[in-house]
Amino acid sequence: MEIKDGCVVAMHYKLTNDEGQILDSSEGRDTLKFLQGAHNIIPGLEKAMEGKKVGDAFEAVIEAEDAYGVHHEQMVQKVPQSAFQGVDKLEVGMQFQAETEQGPVPVKITEIQDEVVTVDANHELAGVRLTFNVSIEEVREATEEEKQHQHAH
Structure with a gap:
């Protein structure tokens, strides 16, 4: 059976960046299972899956635009340290939920300078070209329940 929308796919993978990291x-670990066509995985990888079948092994290079998006500088902001009330010690790498007009947004502290904290709301892989080495382990039709829930069970 070939992978197409409405199939549950189980795969093993290795994800690297351009430096091979x-x-x-x-x-x-167990295979990663997802429902093809339900946007459970990044768009570029989902597109690369089309037509593959059990036993296929391949490499897919996914540009940032088809992965976690480009890095948007406007999503990096400097905020006063006082915005983190109740946090004893701020450190680079800490993650928080920022409340915005569009709802909660995850942010990560990338720099602390005096009383100013730089936070980044970009996905940590935004702007990164990704390489997936994939092996397809299982392909089957999704159940009606999986289709309704939009994910593999």
């Missing part, structure tokens, strides 16, 4: 991998 391993960013994520399913090695030593």
